[in-house]
Amino acid sequence: FETVEQTATVPFLAVIGDLIVITLEKHGSSITARARNSNNYNISTVSLEINTNSAGNLSVSNNPLVYTATFTAGVTNTTVSIKVLAGQFTDAVGNENILSNTLTIVVDTVAPTISSVTRAGSSTLNIANPTDILTFTFSEDSTDFTVDDITVVGGTLTNFSGSGKVYTVHYTANGNRSSDGTVYVYPGAFSDLAGNLNLDTTSLTIPIDTVSP
Numbered sequence: 670f671e672t673v674e675q676t677a678t679v680p681f682l683a684v685i686g687d688l689i690v691i692t693l694e695k696h697g698s699s700i701t702a703r704a705r706n707s708n709n710y711n712i713s714t715v716s717l718e719i720n721t722n723s724a725g726n727l728s729v730s731n732n733p734l735v736y737t738a739t740f741t742a743g744v745t746n747t748t749v750s751i752k753v754l755a756g757q758f759t760d761a762v763g764n765e766n767i768l769s770n771t772l773t774i775v776v777d778t779v780a781p782t783i784s785s786v787t788r789a790g791s792s793t794l795n796i797a798n799p800t801d802i803l804t805f806t807f808s809e810d811s812t813d814f815t816v817d818d819i820t821v822v823g824g825t826l827t828n829f830s831g832s833g834k835v836y837t838v839h840y841t842a843n844g845n846r847s848s849d850g851t852v853y854v855y856p857g858a859f860s861d862l863a864g865n866l867n868l869d870t871t872s873l874t875i876p877i878d879t880v881s882p
Contacts, residue, residue, distance in 0.1 A: 742776040749774045777863035782808045783854055783871040793876040794824075794842040794850070803852060803873065807834045811859045818858035823850025823877055842877040850875040 742749070753769035789802040805814075814836055816829035823846055828839040842850055854871045 742778050744778050746777045746779045749776050777861070777865065779809075779861075780865050780868045781811060781859065781861040782867060782869055784808050786852065786854075786871060786873040788873070788875065793878050794840075795877075796844075796879050796881065799844075799879055800839055800841045801875065803838050803840050805831070805836045805838075805854070807836075807859075809861045810834055811861055814859040818854060820853040820855065821850070822852070823848065823875070826852075840875060842875070842879050844879050845881075846877050847880045848877065850877050 750771050750773050752771045753766070755768040756765045784806045785804075787804050787806075789804070790798075792798070794801060805819075807814075810833045812832070814831075816826055816838060819826060819838065821840070824840050824842045826838045826840060829836070831837055840850070840852065852873050852875070854867070856868050856870060857866045860866050
């Protein structure tokens with residue numbers, strides 16, 4: 670398993686009988702509150718405190734030595750801290766547990782979006798000036814957005830570049846065309862750094878008249 674945070678064995682100040690030690694560990698999407706050297710658990714009184722407003726929920730199942738709590742994040746972008754509160758259970762001679770270490774989990778379940786698609790120019794593309802520069806601005810960084818993620822109608826794309834939140838590409842209108850061109854970015858085209866895919870369709874319409882009079 671992956672231990673998210675370094676933990677240490679911390680006994681009670683009054684060391685009588687068995688010691689109680691609580692650590693929190695991350696196993697994929699599960700969080701385990703692990704108790705050592707204790708043999709009198711009362712699972713019904715164990716509380717896990719979360720520092721975020723309804724970012725997720727914990728469902729606890731019991732085991733003679735391990736409490737497993739599955740944390741399910743809501744739609745949020747935050748850092749969640751989870752800990753076992755003091756005084757939740759006792760050992761065989763009645764010593765209560767102390768406050769556990771704090772487990773920190775970075776949560777990003779927010780889908781990225783394209784905040785805007787803009788043109789450098791504003792006029793109709795024509796025979797004399799058939800090319801414009803398009804700028805795609807994202808809500809958060811992406812590293813897998815490419816020119817192949819853009820669907821183009823009525824023209825061709827060249828000189829794609831950019832990184833992070835901003836990408837640009839040159840749009841050149843097809844010849845002998847008198848109807849609008851369009852660029853689309855469809856759902857699932859790119860992801861943010863956490864691996865969340867975009868969910869929306871984004872488009873931009875470009876007026877074109879490349880027909881000779």
